[in-house]
Amino acid sequence: MKTITVNIPDNLDIDNNEFIMTAASKMYEQGKLSLGQAAQLAGLTKRAFTELLEKYDVSVFNFPATDLASDIANA
Template sequence: MKTIILNVPDSFGLDEKEIKMLIAAKLYEEGKLSLGEAAQLAEVSKRAFIELLGQFNVSLFNYTPDELVDDINNA
């Protein structure tokens, strides 16, 4: 595991938990982390991570429109 030291100005008004969630949500949104990996990075349960995604404007479903059409056609 890598350790990163990040200096965030106090004026941003973010605590460590929020920063971890922001990073985890972005990496999940980009498909770089699975739901479980992102929840682990944010140090919350999968259920809590799912609930928090909405607060960060990240969809739980990372499908492109073409993938959705394919899924509908395969159903």
């Protein structure tokens, strides 16, 4: 496991959990992490992470239409 240290200036009103959730949700939105990976990064269950995605304006249904078409064709 990798460890990243981020220095957050005292004048910013953000806590560690909010920072991690923001990073995890953005990386999920960009397709860099799966739902499970993002939830693990945030230290949450998949269900809890999914429920919090709305707060960060990220849809749980985050995949390209081409992937959906491919999934339907392969079903």
